Amino acid sequence: MNSFIYHLGILLVFPPLLLGVIGKTKAFFAGRWGPPLLQGYYDIFKLGRKQPVYSVTTNWIFRMGPMISTAAILAAGIVLPISGLKAPVQFGGDMILFVYLLALSRFFMVLAALDTGSSFEGMGASREATFACLSEITIFLNLAILALLSKSLSLSGIFLGGLSSSWGQVGPVLILVVVSFFLVLLCENSRIPVDDPETHLELTMIHEVMVLDHSAAELALIVYGQALKLFLFGCLIVSMIFSFKIRNIAAEAAFFTSGFFGLGIAIGIVESAMARLRLNRVLYVLYAAFIFSIFAFIVILVRGHA
Amino acid sequence: MLLFLLLLPLIAGGAAFVLPQRGWRNKVLISAALAHCAGVFSFWRSPLPVSLNEFLGLDAPGLLVLSVVSLLFLMVAFYLLGYFKDEPDISHRIFIGFLLLFLAFMTLVSASRHFGLLLIAIEATTLSSVPLINFVKTKQSIEATWKFLVICLVGIALALLGIYFLAVATIGNVESIFIDKLISHPGQLSLPWLKMSVIFLLIGCGTKMGLVPMHTWLPDAHSQAPSPVSALLSGCLLNCAFLSVFRIAQVAHAAGLMPFFSSMLIPLGIMSMGLAYVFILGQEDYKRMFAYSSVEHMGIVAIGLGLGGIGIYGSLLHMINNAFTKGLAFLVTGNLYQQYHSKRAGDVRGVLRRHPLTGIFLLAAFLAVSGLPLFGTFISELIILYAALLGHHYILAFFYLLFLALIFMGLAGIVLKMAQAPAEDQEAMETSGESPSMILPVLFLTLIVVVLGIYIPPILNGLLQQCSGLLAG
Amino acid sequence: MNVWLDAALVLIILLALFITVSNRLGTMIHLFGLQSCLLGCVPFFIYFKQMEFYIAFVAGAAIVLRGLAMPSFLYWAIRHVSSRSESNPTIGFGTTLLLSGAAIVGSFLLATRLVFPVRIASDMVVPCSFSLIIIGFLLLTGRVKAIAQVVGYLVLENGVFLFAMLLLKKMPLLVEMGILLDLFIAALVLGIVVNNINDEFDHTDTLELTTLKD
Amino acid sequence: MTLILYCLLILAVSIPLMLALARFKKISAHVYLGSLVVACALGLFSASGVLSRGIAPVDFRLAGTIPLGEFYIGMDALSAFFLLLFFILSLAAGIYGYGYMRDYKGGRNLPAHFSLCHLLMIVIILVVVAKNAVLFLAAWELMTLASYFLITFYNEHERVRKAGYVFLIATHTGTFCLLGMFLLMGVHAGSMDFDRMAMAPFPLGMAAGIFVLAFLGFGVKAGFIPLHVWLPHAHPEAPTHVSALLSGVVIKIGIYGLIRIMSIVKDFPLWCGIVLLATGIVSGVAGVLYALGQHEIKKLLAYHSIENIGIITLGLGIGMIGRYYHQDTVSYIGYAAALLHTFNHAVFKGLLFLSAGTVIRSTHTGEMDHMGGLLKWLPWTGHLFLIGSLSICGLPLFNGFISEWLVFRSLLEGVFHLDMCGIIFSTAAIVALGLIGGLAALCFAKAFGTVFLGHNRSEHEHHHNMEGDFVLVAPVAMLAALCLWVGLFPQEMVSYAFQGVKSMEGAAVPVVFRQAILGPLLSVTKVLFAGIAIFLFFALLRRIFLGACRVTWTETWGCGHAYTSSKMQYTASSFARPVLKIFRSVVLFRIKSEIPKRYFPAAGQLNSGVKDISEYFVFRPVFYAVKKVSRGLKWIQGGRTQSYILYILFLLVVLLIWKLR
Incomplete structure (x- = not known):
């Protein structure tokens, strides 16, 4: 029960911080000072206090869509280990x-977007x-590859030790997987070059246009949910990279935090360095991600799967 | 008793020619049919074979065919009561008279124990059915009659030659070509002549049976004859022809020529099925459609006979099923023709809606003809396929199933449209009632086919076993 | 006696060839009648030594029924037919003749392979009968007039009958007579149907009888 | 067994009763309803009894009345499992059908229709419990027939008859494959009894032949791509409750047959499993892609049936591969997954079809692009449809997830335990299943979104209370409850599925496997309840935040555009367009448009649609070839006596030359 609470606590508290890191990085590259690191939290609270407008x-x-959505993301977080912290619930097949x-x-x-009847939101x-x-x-x-490498069917099993020996054996493959995960992260969380979370120009947008009509507390929840999702994907990547086992909790936490900051900075760099892609080219990012992982898969097979 | 069976329809036929009043002739027809039927079924209790003299006798296959003929004839006789309404007296007289003669000769076919007599009887059935086929005397019906006559006569001439060859083969050993003697003296026949004889007899009797490529008369005659006659042709005449093929098989079997015989019979059978598909698909005349289906079923029967073993059981069972099924089908077409006055399938629409009973029987006929379960044809087709697989005839089995599927496709396309599609002019055609005398025989035939599909009476089973025993070992 | 028999057989074949080349229906019927009469005489030649009453009876019946009754009946059937000649046969007269020649050769070849179990009067009977049968077939397929086809069929029957001559002793009289009668009635019915055709269509051209097809 | 016999008896007796009472429509309909409920209750009781106790009742056998065949039935756990889903669905669909047909005014004989429904039930029960191949075949064929007549209920329409015809031809041809297969097995085993067949060893070559025939024969019924041609035509044209039965049960009977064969012939070559797996992948992905391209709601659901059959086949395929390698973990979980998904699909597809039926009943159209905003008019139906959508997408909380999870699990086990070839195929299947899941979600977002959310797209005004009364809602709600029950408490159904696997394998499933599955499922439940708790927490939070605020209600914000017409909404077609464009070469997605030109544009139009590849490139050409051959050979019967006689002569010569050389 305790682990449950710790876990949920981390998931509830930390995600908006990642947004702040990204924002700071982008500001740095733009030569600005930028919003404070905790801007994500401010936004959420500001939105939460606002007066809602419903169609x-x-x-x-x-109205319930954002809640169910965010609750589902949070529930997904329950099966994902964070750093050395074992997931409170783990079982073979929890990745699914x-x-x-x-x-x-x-x-x-x-569905919530379609509920408005707006064609913009339908498009998004x-x-x-x-x-x-x-x-x-x-x-x-990717998960199948990781399962194959680590001989484990649960996320906790994969990330907490299962992969530790694989880096030595098929390191390049894992790099491919990490890159592939990173591309997926960009897509899933509507980051540049796939989507621009900052603008609301409908023709270019994916996620943001979908939440066009949401306001107030629901919007706050959506923003939090987005951050949470980014955090979870970040967890995947970071715990893949730091998959070796350290007994020391503090050291692990330090590694993990630095990993997260690194990830935030990486995303920020990508966002600063690239422009948003045209919509039909977004597909190529996804294809690339898929091809990276197929490549990784084939290499593993040829190598006799480690 | 056998003599009675032979003479009864002859006498009744003669009476029908002279009786002045239509009602009396009908009574004669019905009572003769009933008596004949009763007489035939009285044989079921007695041990077989029954023989009257050297020439006449009933064995198991003979009795089987005779029973089918008699029962179907009875049904058709009942059906005829409601069928004819206002045709001239003289044609009614001729029709009833020849109908009874036809029955007499078919009885003779089943009862003859001498090949010569068998052939005479078959020729006589051909000749006596000519006035029946040419009943309506339109151009088409005359054409059909002409073709029927010429082709069947040529066939029979060849069969006759086959019989003489058989006689040559027996020179020096067997006294004459009595079937029993031929069978009981195997191995003493001259093989080349016997082979010739089998080939000629097969072609001759195959012509009558409607095997491809000698089938060409069949669709014409069946479609142009009045429907009750089509039912008799398809249900009785073809079976009589099959009986003669069975006789040949008996002789061939006795002489150890069964593989030789099968190797011809099976290709002919499968060709018949294939041809039936070609002509059933997109067929415009619904009577021709059922006629081609007769070709198909005779093909199946031939395959079953050719396969031997359990196939013979299936073949005979299929013969019975097919007879009743075809009787059913053609009687239904009779109903349809009376209500729509057209043989074009395209003119017949919405049968289920307008004439629900006829519609249901049309569907039943279609399903039975296609060999769907609950109907006897399903079981017999299954048994024949079983025999094919038992003999490792995989290619045969493949084509058998392929053609069955294609034929089903063709039949379904036509019949279902007839039954279900709405008529273009809903009210234009007046709906005449469905008279009981035209429904009850159909119902009865349906019941027979259904019963044979779920239950084969032990006595029939015994008879079938006895028949297939004739070609076993 | 073999000489007589052979002579009769050769004549029969010759008559059949004549039938194939004659284009007048009347001539065909005449020739057929002649051929049947000759055929009726054949038993006398074959069973010259062991003549019995019933053989004579069968032969006589054959002459009467096939040689006399049938031709006159056929005449009756075409009494109203306007065009009495086979004008455009499906297989030309020359071709038919050539094919018939081939058929005769083929029949003799076939007959050498089929050894008759007992010695018979002449080894020409079997091939002749085969030749007649094939010529009959040729007429059936090659002629378009209904009556010409009937004649073709009858020639075919004659072939069968010729073969039957060898087996007169083998078959019971009843069966033999039955067959004879049956064939006669068949010819009768054919004639009636030809008559019907003539009444209904005003001609006896079977090429017009092709409405029933798919 | 006695219960099942009673159940059959009740159904059988009620058929003539209904027909006899055809004059009194009400009474006859009540007879239908009564017999349906009683029979289903009996059947459910008996089937669940077998499943929970795990003991098969004594077989029932009538002495042989026809050669090869006899009335020999028995119920093992496998049969019981299928009977369970069958009775559940036919109860729901039957009651719904009673309500649905109540206001039918077409002059068709309703008692006859209901009798056919009962006949279909009888033969399906017989198929499932048959232990004799001939009985099986007979019942199987009658099932086709009864379904045909049910499909063509509205047979005054050409479309309906054509759909029925395609169905009949396709499945009948399939039956011929089965005929060949069973007889092959029967000949080999020397008996047509399944038990005796199961004892006979089948050499691999023969097993391969049997597999091919079974695949074709059962695959047509089940709707494997590319054998599925009939399915998308037949489902939409049938009356709704019939579609539900077709999709929920009849195609499942195809799966049942396949499983039955797998339980009789134990050892198949490796490629059989691979073929099955590949079929699963193709059917699943293509099925859902075609579904995306549909604008008609029932057709969409029909293609989803193909997709779900694909998922079931994935389970079967991996199970078969696992069996080849003697990896029991893989095969047992795979089979259990297939069984469970069969059950689940029956439930949620029934649910979806029945609620779609209510939608069609109230809008008089099946075109999704003419609907919209129906959630306000049909609240019950809308929410039930939502539950069905969530289930069919395999989203957590509902039953679809449980079975898809099992399939994934078996595939992952396959990745672990198999060799190179197995790994490749399992991984491909995992990816495919992932794709299927994503596309299905997309498709149902589209379906639910366009039908129930947003504005009404047509001028046609909806009427209140079109939802109908208790008999129309209750059966659907029952199915929805079942979805939720299995989704949240899956232990019961999963252990039933393992019972089925047990009787399929003929050996008890080791407890270890069962624990390896049931334990995780318990954890799934835990996570889901946590998720629900979190949701409630959020809802509470929102209530607190919003409690003080004033809520403003207004029109949807149009980004500055004023809405002129509700037709400006995103339609189903436009929603699916991006993904269809990606897969356009797979599904032949084409857009035809006439774009208005010049200054005063005339009316323009735009059409988009998908074409079924196997229908257009396999079946139609074959059909035309068949017709062409037939047309090309018609000269044989040319009408000329001369040529007819020539045929005889020709045959004579051929035979003489052939036989007397």
Whole structure:
């Protein structure tokens, strides 16, 4: 029970910080001072206190969608180990639950968007769902590779020790997987070059246009949910990189935190260095991610799967 | 008793020619049919074979065919009561008279124990059915009759030659070509002549049976004859022809020529099935459609006979099923023709809606003809396929199933449209009632086919076993 | 006696060839009648030594029924037919003749392979009968007039009958007579149907009888 | 067994009763309803009894009345499992059908329709419990027939008849494959009894032949791509409750047959499993892609049936591969997954079809692009449809997830335990299943979104209370409850599925496997409840935050555009377009448009649609070839007596030359 609470605590508290790190990095590259590191928290609280506006077209799905969605992401976090912290619930095949809970969250966001009857939101929803299909298969393939390497079916098993020997044996392969995961992260969390979280220009957008009509507490929850999702994907990547086992909790936490900061900075660098891609080229990012992981898979097979 | 069976329809036929009133002729027809039927079924209790003299006798296959003929004839006789309404007296007289003669000759076919007599009887059935086929005397019906006559006569001439060859083969050993004697003296026949004889007899009797490529008369005659006659042709005449093929098989079997015989019979059978598909698909005339289906079923029967073993059981069972099924099918087409006055399938629409009973029987006929379960044809087709697989005839089995599927496709396309599609002019055609005398025989035939599909009475089973025993070992 | 028999057989074949080349229906019927009469005489030649009453009876019946009754009946059938000649046969007269020649050769070849179990009067009977049968077939397929086809069929029958001559002793009289009668009635019915055709269509051209097809 | 016999008896007796009472429509309909409920209750009781106790009742056998065949039935756990789903679904669909048909005014004979429904039930029960191949075949064929007549209920429409015809031809041809297969097995085993067949050893070559025939025969019924041609035509044209039965049960019987064969012939070559797996991948992915391209709601659901059959086949395929390698973990979990997904699909597909039926009933159209905003008018139906959507997408909380999870699990086990070839195929299947899941979610977001959310897209005004009364809602709600029950408390159904696997393998499933599955499922439940708790927490939070605020209700913000028409909404077609564009070469996605030009544009139009590859490139050409051959050979019967006689002569010569050389 305790682990449950710690885990949820981390998931509830830390995610917006990552947004701050990214923001700071981007500001640095733009030569600005930028918003404070805790801007994410401020935004959420600001939105939470606002007065909501609802469309008369909408049903309860519009209002409950963000909640179900965020709750699902949070529930997905329950099976994911954070750093050395074992997931409170772990079982063979929990990775599938993880992906499907994310899918559940997306499903309700899409429905909430469609509930408004606005064609802009319909468009965003359509794009979001389309890209999600492609990123999902990459995630599955990556997870299958990791499972194959670590001989474990649960996320905790994979990340807490299962992979430790693999870096030595098939390190390059794991790098491919990390890159592939990183690309998926960019897509799933609507970061540049896939999507621009800052603008609301409808023709170019995917995720942001989907939440166009949400306001107040729901929007706050959505922002938090986004941050949480980014955090979870970050967890995947970071714990893949730091998959060796250290007994010392403090050291582990330090590694992990620095990893996260590194990830935030990496995302920030990418966002600063690249422009947003045209919509039809976004696909190529996803294809690339998928091909990286296929490549990794083949290498493992040829190597006699470690 | 056998003599009675032979003479009864002859006498009744003669009476029908002279009786002045239509009602009396009908009574004669029905009572003769009933008596004949009763007489035939009285044989079921007695041990077989029954023989009257050297020439006449009933063995198991003979009795089987005779029973089918008699029962189907009875049904058709009942059906005829409601079928004819206002045709001239003279044609009614001729029709009933020749109908009874036809029955008499078919009885003779089943009862003859001498090949010569068998052939005479078959020729007589051909000749006596000519006035029946040419009943309506339109151009088409005359054409059909002409073709029927010429082709069947040529066939029979060849069969006759086959019989003489058989006689040559027996020179020096067997006294004459009595079937029993031929069978009981195997191995003493001159093989080249016997082979010739089998080939000629097969072609001759195959012509009558409607095997491809000698089938060409069949669709014409069946489609142009009045429907009850088509039912008799398809249900009785073809079976009589099959009986003669069975006789040949008996002789061939006794002489150890069964593989030789099968190697011809099976290709002919499968060709018949294939041809039936070609002509059933997209067929415009629904009577021709059922006629081609007769070709198909005769092909199946031939395959079963050719396969031997359990195939013979299936073949005979299929013969019975097919007879009743075809009787059913053609009687239903009779109903349809009376209500729609057209043989074009395209003119017949919405049968289920307009004439629900006829519609249901049309569907039943279609399903039975296609060999769907609950109907006897399913079981017999299954047994024949079983025999094919038992003999490792995989290619045969493949084509068998392929053609069955294609034929089903063709039949379904036509019949279902007839039954279900709405008529273009809903109210234009008046709906005449469905008279009981035209429904009850159909119902009865349906029941027979269904019962044979779920239950084969032990006595029938015994008879079938006895028949297939004739070609076993 | 073999000489007589052989002579009769050769004549029969010759008559058949004549039938194939004659284009007048009347001539065909005449020739057929002649051929049947000759055929009726054949038993006398074959069973010259062991003549019995019933053989004579069968032969006589054959002459009467096939040689006399049938031709006159056929005449009756075409009494109203306007065009009495086979104008455009499907297989030309020359071709038919050539094919018939081939058929005769083939029949003799076939007959050498089929050894008759007992010694018979002449080894020409079997090939002749085969030749007649094939010529009959040729007429059936090559002629378009209904009556010409009937004649073709009858020639075919004659072939069968010729073969039957060898086996007169083998078959019971009843069967033999039955067959004879049956064939006669068949010819009768054919004639009636030809008559019907003539009534209904005003001609006896079977090429017009092709409405029933798929 | 007695219960099942009673159940059959009740159904059988009620058929003539209904027909006899055809004049009194009400009474006859009540007879239908009564007999349905009683029979289903009996059947459910008996099937669940077998499953929970794990003991098969004594077989029932009538002495042989026809050669080869006899009335020989028995119920092992496998049969019981399928009977369970069958009775559940036919109860729901039957009651719904009673309500659905109540206001039918077409002059068709309703008692006859209901009798056919009962007949279909009888034969399906017989198929499932048959222990004799001939009985199986007979019942199987009658099932086709009964389904045909049910599909063509609205047979005054050409479309309906054509759909029925395609169905009949396709499945009948399939039956012929089965005929060949069973007889092959029967000949080899020397008996047509399944028990005796199961004892006979089948050499690998023969097993391969049997597999091919079974694959074709059962695959047509089950709707494997590319054998599925009938399915997308037949489902939409049938009356709704019939579609539900077709999709929920009839195609499952195809799966049942395949499983039955796998339980009889134990050892198949490796490639059989691979073929099955590949079929699963193709059917799943292509099925859902085609579904995305549909604008008609029932057609969409029909293609989803193909997709789900694909998922089931994935389970079967990996199970078969596992069996080849003697990896029991893989095969047992794979089979259990297939069984469970069969059950789940029946439940949620029934649910979806029935609620779609209510939608069609109230809008009089199946076109999704003419609907919209129906959640307000049909609240019950809308929410039930939502539950069905969530289930079919395999999203957690509902039953679809449980079975898809099992499939994933078996595939992952395959990755662990198999050799190179097995790993490649399992991984491919994992990826495919992932894709299927994503696309299915997309598709149902589209379906639910366009039908129930947003504005109404057509001028047609909806009427209140079109939802109908208790008999239309209750059966659907029952199915929805079942979805939720299995999704949250899966232990019961999973252990039933393992019972089925046990009787399939003929050996008890080791407890270890069962624990390896049931334990994780318990954890899934834990996570899900945590998720629900979190949701409630959020909801509470929102209530607190919003408690003080004033809520403003207004029109949807149009980004500055004023809405002129509800038709400006995103439609189902536009929603699916991006993904269809990606896969356009797979599904032949084409957009045809006439774009208005010039200054005063005339009316323009735009069409988009997908084409079924196997229908257009496999079946139609074959069909045309068949017709062409037939047309090309018609000269044989040319009408000329001369040529007819020539045929005889020709045959004579051929035979003489052939036989007397």
